[in-house]
Amino acid sequence: MSTGLIVTSEYIPKREGLLIRVDMSDYLIDYYLHRKDHAPDTLPEHDAKLKELIACFSIHLAARTGRETHAWTVHIVSDTPYSLFVTGNTGEIDESGVAKGFLVGHVLTEHIRHTDVSSIHAQFTSRGKTYNSIVRCDSSDVPKMVEQFYTQSEQHPLKIVMSDTSDTALGLVALPEYDEEWMAAANVEAIAAGEDVQLTPMRTVSFAFACDCSPEKLIPFFRTLTQDALSDLYGADSELQITCPRCGKQFEIERSVFEPEQ
Numbered sequence: 038m039s040t041g042l043i044v045t046s047e048y049i050p051k052r053e054g055l056l057i058r059v060d061m062s063d064y065l066i067d068y069y070l071h072r073k074d075h076a077p078d079t080l081p082e083h084d085a086k087l088k089e090l091i092a093c094f095s096i097h098l099a100a101r102t103g104r105e106t107h108a109w110t111v112h113i114v115s116d117t118p119y120s121l122f123v124t125g126n127t128g129e130i131d132e133s134g135v136a137k138g139f140l141v142g143h144v145l146t147e148h149i150r151h152t153d154v155s156s157i158h159a160q161f162t163s164r165g166k167t168y169n170s171i172v173r174c175d176s177s178d179v180p181k182m183v184e185q186f187y188t189q190s191e192q193h194p195l196k197i198v199m200s201d202t203s204d205t206a207l208g209l210v211a212l213p214e215y216d217e218e219w220m221a222a223a224n225v226e227a228i229a230a231g232e233d234v235q236l237t238p239m240r241t242v243s244f245a246f247a248c249d250c251s252p253e254k255l256i257p258f259f260r261t262l263t264q265d266a267l268s269d270l271y272g273a274d275s276e277l278q279i280t281c282p283r284c285g286k287q288f289e290i291e292r293s294v295f296e297p298e299q
Contacts, residue, residue: 039067042091042140042244044099047236049228053215056228056236057096057208061088064140065204067246076144076285083144086113087121088204089179091142093197094123096208097183098140099242103130107161110145114177118149124283127242140244143285157186198225248284255279259295267295 042064047056061068065088072079079087090111098107108124125140155174160167170190174182180197187195187210196209209225228234259267271277276289 039063039245040243041067041137041246042095044095044240044242044244046099046239048239049234049236051216052219052234053212054220054223054228055100055208055210055212055239056225057099057210058229059092059095059206059208061092061095061204061206064091064244064246071246071284071286075287079144083119083121083146086179087123087142087144089199090121090123090183091140092199092206093180093183093208094125094142095140095242095244096195096197096206096210098125098127098138098244099240100208100210101127101161102163103127103136105161105163107159109160110158111179111182112149112152112154112156112158114152114155117146118151120145120149122282125244127244130240130242134238134240136240136242138242138244139247141246141248141284143281143283145282147280155182157182157190159186159190194220196220196223196225248281248286250281250283250286250288252279252288252290255290256294259290262295264295267292 040063043060045058049056094109104126106124106126111121113119113121121142122145123140123142126138128136128138130136155177157172157174159170172186172189174185176182180199184195184197187193193211193215195211198207200206207225207229209223209228211220271292275292277292278287278289280287
């Protein structure tokens with residue numbers, strides 16, 4: 038059974054920082070199987086960007102409190118416009134700091150407007166309230182975009198290091214009242230090796246690649262449409278193909294489901 042994407046966090050006392058370690062190796066098995074079935078034509082460049090974003094997003098989720106649902110839409114400057122979408126939730130964090138959540142992502146290539154500026158559009162829901170923010174980025178490099186997002190939207194720094202040799206990543210998140218001078222000079226890999234810092238284990242979160250999309254969840258929305266609007270959608274077709282923006286899964290909804298009862 039897959040253990041998912043494993044994220045551990047460790048508190049750095051006195052410096053007021055949080056070291057986050059990401060291991061995607063097991064998670065990527067489910068990721069590739071899903072995309073083979075539902076997005077087989079994904080370009081290698083898009084795939085690489087999405088995996089980077091998933092790693093960065095997991096760092097973000099691990100640094101937040103439990104039971105918050107977050108979603109990012111990331112627009113990338115490109116000759117052929119495309120966007121990346123990720124969403125996830127850490128779930129309930131127990132007293133020992135262990136949690137099981139979900140994290141899913143997709144590459145959006147249809148009906149995407151051209152942009153000259155890369156950006157992150159973020160949304161999260163906590164305790165029934167939804168919050169939104171938009172950050173325009175100076176780079177199209179995903180880790181750098183996320184670092185800039187933290188500086189501007191979260192208003193405290195984040196450093197990200199992606200491994201060149203394995204499916205792992207490191208994040209160093211500044212906490213309130215952090216040591217600014219130390220954070221600016223911090224070497225994330227040296228900190229991860231335990232050099233000159235004390236690391237106190239905090240949480241371990243396992244993120245599954247999972248999406249709860251289904252035709253049944255969309256049917257209530259379609260039932261709010263008029264018959265004329267449904268006719269415009271379906272045209273002469275008896276089925277409408279829908280693609281889930283969260284994971285790329287496709288399914289069909291038959292027109293007959295919405296036929297008026299005789």
